[in-house]
Amino acid sequence: MKDLASRLKIVRGKRSAKEFAALMGCSMQTIYRYEWGDRVPDERFLQELAERTGTSLDWLKGDASDHIIPEENTSPPKASPSAKQYRMELEARLEKMELRLESLESERRELAAENRRLYQEKEDVLRENGLLREKIARLEGELGRGPSHFDEHRNTRPSENGPLRPRV
Numbered sequence: 693m694k695d696l697a698s699r700l701k702i703v704r705g706k707r708s709a710k711e712f713a714a715l716m717g718c719s720m721q722t723i724y725r726y727e728w729g730d731r732v733p734d735e736r737f738l739q740e741l742a743e744r745t746g747t748s749l750d751w752l753k754g755d756a757s758d759h760i761i762p763e764e765n766t767s768p769p770k771a772s773p774s775a776k777q778y779r780m781e782l783e784a785r786l787e788k789m790e791l792r793l794e795s796l797e798s799e800r801r802e803l804a805a806e807n808r809r810l811y812q813e814k815e816d817v818l819r820e821n822g823l824l825r826e827k828i829a830r831l832e833g834e835l836g837r838g839p840s841h842f843d844e845h846r847n848t849r850p851s852e853n854g855p856l857r858p859r860v
């Protein structure tokens with residue numbers, strides 16, 4: 693990883709991190725993290741880096757046995773994308789992000805509807821539970837068992853006979 697980080701620094705050369713990030717279409721923070729070895733670039737990033745700078749992909753990955761220094765030092769660097777190309781790339785990325793945002797917003801609406809439905813189901817279950825408790829209490833009262841454990845109005849004073857003892 694450190695080997696790759698040092699190679700990325702070599703490829704960047706005298707360019708500022710801001711210029712290099714613009715060339716690669718990422719943030720300066722991403723460039724710094726790659727160069728410090730905090731993160732490892734993915735295959736797509738390395739491939740684009742090789743294409744845009746004229747550097748050997750094998751050399752970047754460390755696969756080449758000879759340590760070829762990028763041709764950037766011997767010949768003028770490849771021109772960065774023109775302002776028009778850069779703008780078009782940004783517009784394409786913006787369009788993708790807008791589509792993704794619409795998708796996420798749609799998903800959020802679906803989840804909110806599901807949440808409302810589940811809340812209503814919970815309320816219905818609680819209401820039914822209350823009705824069933826009342827019915828059990830009424831039936832136990834009719835059978836002469838005395839107050840039910842489910843009767844909310846039962847007398848909760850301690851018994852004169854002392855605490856309840858478990859049946860054996």
